[in-house]
Amino acid sequence: MQRIGLVGYGVGGRLFHAPFIAAAEGVQLAGVVARSESKRAQVAADYPGLPVFSTLGQMLGAGVDAVTITTPPQTRQDLVLEAIAAGVHVVADKPFAPNAAAARDLAEAAQHAGVLLNVYQNRRRDADILTLASVLASGDLGEIWRVHSVMDQDQANTLEVGSTGGLLRDIGSHLVDQMLWLLGPATHVYATLDWTDRFGETTDCGFVVTLTHATGTTSTVSASKLNHSTTRQLRAYGSEGTYTAFSSDVQAEALFAGRRPSEEPDTWGIEAEENWGVLSLSSGREKVPSAQGNYATFYTEFGQAIQGLAPEPVPAAEGIRTLKVLDAARQSAIENRVVELQPL
Numbered sequence: 001m002q003r004i005g006l007v008g009y010g011v012g013g014r015l016f017h018a019p020f021i022a023a024a025e026g027v028q029l030a031g032v033v034a035r036s037e038s039k040r041a042q043v044a045a046d047y048p049g050l051p052v053f054s055t056l057g058q059m060l061g062a063g064v065d066a067v068t069i070t071t072p073p074q075t076r077q078d079l080v081l082e083a084i085a086a087g088v089h090v091v092a093d094k095p096f097a098p099n100a101a102a103a104r105d106l107a108e109a110a111q112h113a114g115v116l117l118n119v120y121q122n123r124r125r126d127a128d129i130l131t132l133a134s135v136l137a138s139g140d141l142g143e144i145w146r147v148h149s150v151m152d153q154d155q156a157n158t159l160e161v162g163s164t165g166g167l168l169r170d171i172g173s174h175l176v177d178q179m180l181w182l183l184g185p186a187t188h189v190y191a192t193l194d195w196t197d198r199f200g201e202t203t204d205c206g207f208v209v210t211l212t213h214a215t216g217t218t219s220t221v222s223a224s225k226l227n228h229s230t231t232r233q234l235r236a237y238g239s240e241g242t243y244t245a246f247s248s249d250v251q252a253e254a255l256f257a258g259r260r261p262s263e264e265p266d267t268w269g270i271e272a273e274e275n276w277g278v279l280s281l282s283s284g285r286e287k288v289p290s291a292q293g294n295y296a297t298f299y300t301e302f303g304q305a306i307q308g309l310a311p312e313p314v315p316a317a318e319g320i321r322t323l324k325v326l327d328a329a330r331q332s333a334i335e336n337r338v339v340e341l342q343p344l
Contacts, residue, residue, distance in 0.1 A: 131291045
């Protein structure tokens with residue numbers, strides 16, 4: 001049983017990590033680092049008897065096999081390095097570094113220390129993406145021409161500002177990672193960004209990023225947080241037809257409603273039938289049943305990887321690949337041009 005400590009107990013730590021560590025096989029939640037009294041009280045209410053530490057150093061001294069770093073972006077890099085230096089395996093929330101160059105430094109530190117460093121790209125395990133993956137793998141669409149992904153959230157209060165913030169690094173980390181996972185590496189990037197000064201610092205609050213993949217397929221991802229839109233849409237166009245899905249954020253909605261994956265493992269993370277995607281071919285149209293999404297599988301696989309029993313779920317190299325695209329997207333938007341990606 002691999003003991004995983006959680007560093008940070010904000011919305012991310014409390015809802016998007018702790019319940020899935022607790023629900024995963026072969027791992028256990030060994031403790032939480034939380035400084036404020038309110039957060040410490042929340043941990044005690046959620047997990048009675050679970051150790052709570054004031055610092056990462058205290059947790060490392062108590063003994064853990066791995067830690068998950070889910071603190072704000074500006075603190076994440078130093079904490080990842082502290083954990084690596086202590087010789088423990090690390091899961092870093094996305095984006096796990098401010099840019100690809102800094103991410104390479106973290107990856108090299110982990111390799112030198114002989115520990116695993118993975119990125120929590122949990123949204124590869126969303127029901128809608130897993131369903132789309134099955135449609136693409138089936139070959140029903142023929143040659144895949146292009147894929148479109150939209151994730152608009154009416155959540156202005158959650159926009160992270162500052163030099164390490166912005167929506168591109170936030171939701172963009174997920175959407176770009178999903179496309180690279182589905183369609184393979186990208187060769188060219190073109191992007192436009194929306195900017196706001198509403199929160200005292202100039203911050204990107206919306207984006208459209210178009211990737212040309214090495215296969216020739218094109219993907220476009222977009223998101224916003226300030227436009228009062230709540231939309232999750234996927235479209236895939238191929239030589240033989242189209243797949244379209246308007247989905248809910250089914251796992252997030254369940255978490256905010258107080259439900260937990262350990263309490264409903266058989267039905268967790270499955271889209272309601274009214275949200276199932278539609279496959280349109282020359283033979284007609286049909287609904288495609290939802291795959292089951294469950295972020296807990298990330299931690300199950302990570303625990304197995306620590307023991308050398310399975311591949312790493314999202315190794316640092318894949319996080320670097322995503323950050324290279326995000327760096328190129330920012331450059332593209334500022335310079336208004338297509339940016340060619342150089343090999344890793």
